[in-house]
Amino acid sequence: MAALNKQNLIAQDIASKIKHKIYQTNTYLPSEHQLCDLYGTSRETIRKALDQLNELGLIQKIKGRGSLVLDIQRYTFPISGITSFKELNATLGMHAVTKILHLKKTTIPPCEISKSAVKSQPGFFVERLRLIADTPAVLDRDYLLTPPVTKLPKTAAADSIYDYLENDLGLNISYATKEITVEKPDDTVRQALDLPSDGLVVAVRSHSYLADTTLFQITASFHRPDKFKFIDFARRKRVLSSDKPLGGNTSGK
Amino acid sequence: MAALNKQNLIAQDIASKIKHKIYQTNTYLPSEHQLCDLYGTSRETIRKALDQLNELGLIQKIKGRGSLVLDIQRYTFPISGITSFKELNATLGMHAVTKILHLKKTTIPPCEISKSAVKSQPGFFVERLRLIADTPAVLDRDYLLTPPVTKLPKTAAADSIYDYLENDLGLNISYATKEITVEKPDDTVRQALDLPSDGLVVAVRSHSYLADTTLFQITASFHRPDKFKFIDFARRKRVLSSDKPLGGNTSGK
DNA sequence: GAGTGGTCTAGACCACACT
DNA sequence: GTGTGGTCTAGACCACTCG
Numbered sequence A, B: 001m002a003a004l005n006k007q008n009l010i011a012q013d014i015a016s017k018i019k020h021k022i023y024q025t026n027t028y029l030p031s032e033h034q035l036c037d038l039y040g041t042s043r044e045t046i047r048k049a050l051d052q053l054n055e056l057g058l059i060q061k062i063k064g065r066g067s068l069v070l071d072i073q074r075y076t077f078p079i080s081g082i083t084s085f086k087e088l089n090a091t092l093g094m095h096a097v098t099k100i101l102h103l104k105k106t107t108i109p110p111c112e113i114s115k116s117a118v119k120s121q122p123g124f125f126v127e128r129l130r131l132i133a134d135t136p137a138v139l140d141r142d143y144l145l146t147p148p149v150t151k152l153p154k155t156a157a158a159d160s161i162y163d164y165l166e167n168d169l170g171l172n173i174s175y176a177t178k179e180i181t182v183e184k185p186d187d188t189v190r191q192a193l194d195l196p197s198d199g200l201v202v203a204v205r206s207h208s209y210l211a212d213t214t215l216f217q218i219t220a221s222f223h224r225p226d227k228f229k230f231i232d233f234a235r236r237k238r239v240l241s242s243d244k245p246l247g248g249n250t251s252g253k
Numbered sequence C: 001g002a003g004t005g006g007t008c009t010a011g012a013c014c015a016c017a018c019t
Numbered sequence D: 001g002t003g004t005g006g007t008c009t010a011g012a013c014c015a016c017t018c019g
Helices: A006-019 A032-039 A043-056 A085-092 A154-158 A161-168 A187-193 B006-019 B032-039 B043-056 B085-092 B154-158 B161-168 B187-193
Strands: A059-062 A066-069 A096-108 A121-132 A135-145 A173-183 A201-210 A215-223 A230-235 B059-062 B066-069 B096-108 B121-132 B135-145 B173-183 B201-210 B215-223 B230-235
Touching: A006 A032, A006 A043, A032 A043, A043 A059, A043 A066, A043 A230, A096 A135, A096 A154, A135 A187, A154 A161, A161 A173, A187 A201, B006 B032, B006 B043, B032 B043, B043 B059, B043 B066, B043 B230, B096 B135, B096 B154, B135 B187, B154 B161, B161 B173, B187 B201, B187 B215
Parallel strands: none
Antiparallel strands: A059 A066, A096 A121, A121 A135, A135 A215, A173 A201, A173 B230, A201 A215, A230 B173, B059 B066, B096 B121, B121 B135, B135 B215, B173 B201, B201 B215
16 A cells, blocks of 8 residues: 555564564664665665654654664654544554444535635535544544545445545545634534533644645544644754745845 | 755755745746756755655645645644744744743752653743733743753743754754643633633643753643644655564564 | 764666656 | 656765764
């Protein structure tokens, strides 16, 4: 399913060894040179594999010392980012259940779609309730646009939509924007999540795109405030601060 | 301040040109080959620069076509991730004001530090109120551990602690874990943010680390629910799913 | 000084998109 | 076919850490 190139295989192999404590927390991985021998590749390929693990927060590379296996995995494995509920459920062992409330083919009105979209689009609407330990925790509303998403069987919605889109429809899911706010629920949400009449709800709205930048999904997830937890691992990025262009070409005075 | 290597300079230059509309949204950047000529570097160096922009969500690389400038910058410039309030303020033009409520040197009790830390540590405690358009929006509580943070003048706290740590103390801020929940505020928070007695508050707690994995900061930010918005850009990562190690060595059945 | 990661190069071959 | 990005290589030099 994923790519079968060397750097990904190596990254997955090392990640798996970290997960299984073959490489232990607070110890160093073999040096890049040793990994070259181990996997029979060039150093740049090893480095690209390690970069993936670094980005995920599995390791920290320290110049002159080595690549240290970090401790954060426990609570940061793959949350945040763009991950499906089923994947979360699996990695966290949450013992959750999904109940489909609605699933229908409709025409999605522009207001439900990005501000930029002008005309309405056909697609699927799915409303699902997620129960954790038998109590309602999340209500998901998904709009799946039909130019890329041509079919959506009920079994896929009950299992994992992402899994279906990637493996059955062969879509190349690439990135998403996500926005978290706290707001007043509508009646459906309030009842489904069993919230008090003056209660608030955490709304996570996202737009998801394919590798060719096609928008294929708009989601709103409503979480009970007392069940909501969002965990993130972030690296410091220093790209956007300073402001003068390089010596190159345009924008002179 | 940042690194002075080619790939970073190129990334910053291109980011700046995107910001200034020299490279426009929904158009393609010059090809990697052209960028090689433009900057006089090898292609791998160009690619590493583009990878940074890709990771930030500024561009989308499409095989066979080119690197498309994305549209998302408007609302996703550098939020999320690990960014200081001052940086946010600057990039978003929020017109915000910081008021210092407390700043003192103390001994930080273990309970305020990571579960793993056992003994108490000396450090600074700072409590700051952030006003946006003259109304209280966020209360920040920062613990700065004194092994790395040796001094903390009041002017730094009023301006930007990150700026001070990076530029004056020369610390190499690298990564953070972050957790968002919704909870009942304590009295101080409720009063400072002017919340109703039964109201909720959004809590963002984070642990920040240096490049050598030293913990240097523990923060809790309390946001008024009606002012809170968290925006994120995320790329789909596919590293941690499958589970069999490579042909390499250990873990046989 | 020996070992580590950080950066960079100049090639190579591939897969994909467009025409 | 031409041009694009995706992957990979085998080297090089540097900066850092640690003994």
